[in-house]
Amino acid sequence: MSLKQHFELMAEYNRWMNERVYGAAGNLSKSALLEDRRAFFGSILGTLNHIVVGDTIWLKRFAAQPASAEPLREITELAAPKNLNQIIFEDLDELHSHRKWLDEKIIKWISGLTDSDLDFILSYQNTKGVPATKRFSSLIYHFFNHQTHHRGQVTTLLLQSGEDVGVTDLLALIPNQNNV
Template sequence: MNRIEHIALMAHYNQWMNRKVYDAAGTLTDEELALDRKAFFGSILGTLNHLMLGDTVWLKRFAEHPADFSALVPLRTIATPADLKQLAFANLGELSAHRTWLDQLIVDWANSLHESHLDQRLRYHNMRGVGAEKPFFGLLVHFFNHQTHHRGQVTTLLTQAGVDVGTTDLLALID
């Protein structure tokens, strides 16, 4: 598997797992979703919002890549989040609809990448405004790892709430 195939696999894994997580979360009440469970972002809803906000921040940075990815153009109308702990969507239905849209955008964008894009360096600013420049492929690895990390937290919170997400292993998508 080459790097482009790996990124496409991770985009599909992200979409698949988010659908499973959101379906599982949908079995809980609004109160259960908002309950402070002492996680990094408090509740299940808070953690799902963080994931969506983090993805938005990174995708908006990726949209600044010299390749000018057309698949990321729709992000221009979305404001860059000021705080990764904010509750951008207070209910699961609205968050889920946005997540579905964002995940399809990620898949479409991942499918538009070329090997030559991966070795370029990307200049961006972190949330505190400090500039950085890093290899694009490394940033993509971070992007997908961040998703997996926090989805793992959500699946733990769902399990503690009595909801089984089912299989979560990437292995399920590998031929």
Template sequence: MSQLSNYHLMARYNRWMNAKIYDAAATLTPAQLQQQRGAFFGSIIATLNHLLVADILWLQRFANQYDNGKLAAVAALTPPSQLDQILYPELSPLSAQRQWLDQQLYDWVTTLTELQLAGVLTYRNSKGVLHRKPFAAVLQHFFNHQTHHRGQLSTLLFQAGIDVGVTDLLALIDDEGV
């Protein structure tokens, strides 16, 4: 599998898993979503917001060098001011924004080239520190970060009595001539 194919798969996985997580979260009451559960970001709604915040920040950084005409709407968003910012305290508008962002991400990833993946991403982190890192490795971090926090969310949901079902990337990988 090429690097590009891998990132296409990861973008599909991101969209699929976010839909599963949000469908599961929709079965809870607003109070259950806000309940402090001892997780790094506290509640389910805060963790969902963190994922959206982080994805917006990274996609805006990517847009500065690797837009390909697909991230203009994301780049135009007001950048979140902190990693624990609650952009949407209610699930419905948060879910709508998540679906929109996942589509922007998918559409953008499908425009990337091997030459771009071989490039260097120059960006400033949330503390203003300048970094220059291999773009492909940062993109891998981006997808890994999502998986990490969705793992936390699936545990929080399970503790709330909700099973999100299969979460393995393997579910999206086709069999080869079995």
């Protein structure tokens, strides 16, 4: 499996897990979604918003890579998040709709990348204005890892609220191989 194929798998895993998480979250009341659960971003809704904030920040940065500019053009037109705990959508249905849109953009963007695109060195500034220069493929790894990290927090918060999202392992999406 090539590096690009691994990223395609991660993009599909991202979409699959988001559907599971949002499905479980949709079974909770608005007050349960907003309840401060002492997580990094407070509530279930706060954490789901943070994942969207993080994705938006990174996708805007990734758009500076030449092959990513057109696939991520609509992302660059979004307002830049003001901070990492910004609540972009207070309504779960609106957040879920935006999440689905983002996931489709991510899948399409990743599918269009080539191996040489992944070797690109991206220069950017973090949210505190600190400059960095890093390999594009390593940043994409971070992008997917960040989603998984915070989605794992959400699955715990959901389970504590009585909603089990079921299997969350990437292994569920890794295809079986024939021995040759």
